[in-house]
Amino acid sequence: MSVKYTGGISHEECPTEELLNPFVHRLELETxxxxxxxxxxxxxxxxxxxxxxxxxxxxxxxxxxxxxxxxxxxxxxxxxxxxxxxxxxxxxxxxxxxxxxxxxxxxxxxxxxxxxxxxxxxxxxxxxxxxxxxxxxxxxxxxxxxxxxxxxxxxxxxxxxxxxxxxxxxxxxxxxxxxxxxxxxxxxxxxxxxxxxxxxxxxxxxxxxxxxxxxxxxxxxxxxxxxxxxxxxxxxxxxxxxxxxxxxxxxxxxxxxxxxxxxxxxxxxxxxxxxxxxxxxxxxxxxxxxxxxxxxxxxIDYSYDDCLLMTRAKEMHLPYAPSLVEVNKLRDRLGLQNTKTEETLIDSDSICRDCSKISYVEFVKLLNIPSNSPASQQLFKIYDKENSGLIDFREYLLGVLGIEKDKNPLDVLRIACKIYDSSGHGRLVKEDFCKAACQTLALSKEHALEIFEQADRNRLGYITIENFINFAQKKAEFASFFDISSKEKKNSRMNGEILGPNYHTKKVD
Structure with missing residues (x-):
């Protein structure tokens, strides 16, 4: 059955050109x-x-x-x-x-x-x-x-x-x-x-x-x-x-x-x-x-830098990490790479109140991209895995902002906290903090909940990003996180590379 997006677009009817991702391979014994x-x-x-x-x-x-x-x-x-x-x-x-x-x-x-x-x-x-x-x-x-x-x-x-x-x-x-x-x-x-x-x-x-x-x-x-x-x-x-x-x-x-x-x-x-x-x-x-x-x-003009991009996204557990190379290529086609539209959205009042479920029409309106563009339709389809006609726009924002070259892990965590802040005032409840931490620090939900309880010393039921930073700076397990955050920008400019918190060169010659 064809699932319609708002505006009459369906996965089956969308005549989009396949966008190859050369860095993904699926292998299972099926029979x-x-x-x-x-x-x-x-x-x-x-x-x-x-x-x-x-x-x-x-x-x-x-x-x-x-x-x-x-x-x-x-x-x-x-x-x-x-x-x-x-x-x-x-x-x-x-x-x-x-x-x-x-x-x-x-x-x-x-x-x-x-x-x-x-x-x-x-x-x-x-x-x-x-x-x-x-x-x-x-x-x-x-x-x-x-x-x-x-x-x-x-x-x-x-x-x-x-x-x-x-x-x-x-x-x-x-x-x-x-x-x-x-x-x-x-x-x-x-x-x-x-x-x-x-x-x-x-x-x-x-x-x-x-x-x-x-x-x-x-x-x-x-x-x-x-x-x-x-x-x-x-x-x-x-x-x-x-x-x-x-x-x-x-x-x-x-x-x-x-x-x-x-x-x-x-x-x-x-x-x-x-x-x-x-x-x-x-x-x-x-x-x-x-x-x-x-x-x-x-x-296709993919490069080694695209590999580093995907590695960083995967290590940080960013949403849809294997697809972010494709996402960036589509954003480039749509001119989003140069407009800073997504970054502007999270700092403005124009973002939707509940971004966990938005339609295709809302998606193209928020990004100010043409609804009839094949690239726009493909971009939405990547995040609509269930063919429901709805996506979690927060996952899209975190993915594309989290892999920018000038962002270190601490910057990405701040962005995630802002995106998942349901209060709108910088106060993260348990669910908000867990989503932000799990998708940027590669923490399990149980570990994130434990950290929340320890950071919320006054039992307010919420913490701020500064509460977490003050707590984490005293913990050895986050030492490398802050070390990379302070040095990464300098190193990335010197080397012209994207580095993740556990950077390695697996599968590279």
Whole structure:
């Protein structure tokens, strides 16, 4: 049954273009057959595969250890491996390729891999999984760009070192520029360095599109070979995105499949023209367009910053965190990014008295956006999950205001308290405070109620935001919260990044 919004708009009748979110992946065993098969193969097949895989990883580590014997880190960075060490590197790649064979991967190759003389740099996309390393071992162990911390990983750190990677160190403010210089030096060197394999998207997606390519691979201005990777399986057990199954769940489900398909397509080498050599971003866009055409997927200007945005929203438990990337894109289409409409609303008297249930007509009127715009309709639909024709406008306001770059956690808490303040006078009753705290500080309802009772020392039945701050400043559990609140603005301006209270770089290359 079609549910109408006020004004005669329905979900079924709304002819809106689908807005892709490349950072979300859903994976569940839906049928009884899949569940029974997975249970049986977990007992029968999984232990065998894990045992053999561990054996080959250890053998690969031994070869890598031998190949690196007597070499210092400095020597490893100064010149490429040659002679017997280079031969051992290829043998190690073959051994590690066996890991994927034992894991049940059927590999299909199309096109022809170029050599370093033809293309010093290889750009692989879409990047969606740690399984993408199958391309690296097939190619014989090219150098990769990796986080410096990976060098310390048990077993795999030695294997990665053997590829002579370009490391990026997060605690070194000059690391990014040094890495770019290293990529340029190797790509343009007369020495026989391995090809440099780069995932230009810089993070994992669900392969529904190609997001913005970072320019690192394109700074040298040398010919690049684009490489496309696909996983044409009925059940997608490899995609590891910002919102979705954990790495362990994916590994378990992948190893309990009878087999998994992977296709690697080597596209013709792309030689940049003079304009592309001068403009790395143009070079990146043009290579992305070629790869998107080969893959049959759209290009969308999502970026690493969007990943950070969604991570911050998720860690703070902001409403509809996985959808906030889509929300921001729609707001940009509607011109809301520049008008500060939402921020003005919470500081004015024009906001509705009860924003917990508003219709589509009220929604577009409050935001001053056209009711017949597909983007307006899509924006409302994101929050109307039950197709009721009504949404909680407070959740919308908190979501879009909570992820702004100039807002630290304390700012977001103040905004939440203002949004959920049913009294209109800055006095938060239990229910108001719980909603504000749970959706900004990632507290459970029980913990939020406990804090309310402790902060309401005079038993007034309400607290103010200042009551909470005075209480929280004396508690060790909130020390990091106030530390980030005081420093975050400065750091975000210096780094150009959005940082959350528990910032991490999971799934980022």
């Amino acid at each position: 009884t057959y899949e569940k029974i098969r997975t249970a049986i193969l977990t007992v029968v097949l999984l232990p065998i595969r894990v045992s053999i895989i561990c054996f080959f990883v250890i053998v690969g580590w031994i070869f890598a250890y031998i190949g690196l014997w007597g070499l210092s880190d400095e020597e490893l960075r100064q010149k490429p491996l040659d002679g017997w060490r280079n031969s051992v590197r290829f043998v190690t790649a073959r051994v590690m390729r066996s890991v994927f064979v034992i894991g049940g991967f059927h590999l299909k190759i199309t096109g022809r891999q170029s050599n370093r003389a033809s293309a010093p740099v290889v750009a692989l996309a879409p990047h969606s999984s740690f399984i993408d390393s199958i391309a690296m071992v097939y190619m014989g162990g090219p150098s990769i760009v990796a986080k410096g911390e990976t060098s310390a990983l048990p077993f795999f750190g030695k294997l990665i070192n053997f590829t002579q990677p370009v490391y990026v160190w997060r605690d070194d403010p000059n690391s990014r520029q040094n890495s770019i210089k290293e990529i340029i030096n190797r790509a343009t060197s007369d020495l026989d360095w391995p090809q440099i394999l780069i995932f230009p998207e810089g993070t994992c997606t669900n392969r529904s599109c190609l997001i913005t390519f970072k320019p690192g691979a394109f700074y040298p201005g040398v010919p690049i070979q684009p490489v496309c990777i696909r996983y044409p399986n009925k059940l997608d057990t490899v995609t590891w995105t910002w919102e979705g199954p954990s790495a362990w769940k994916l590994l378990w489900l992948t190893l309990t499949q009878p087999y998994s398909n992977c296709e690697i397509e080597f596209l013709p080498v792309y030689t940049p023209n003079e304009e592309e050599k001068r403009d790395s971003k143009l070079f990146a866009r043009n290579v992305r367009a070629v790869m998107a055409k080969a893959l049959g997927v759209p290009v």
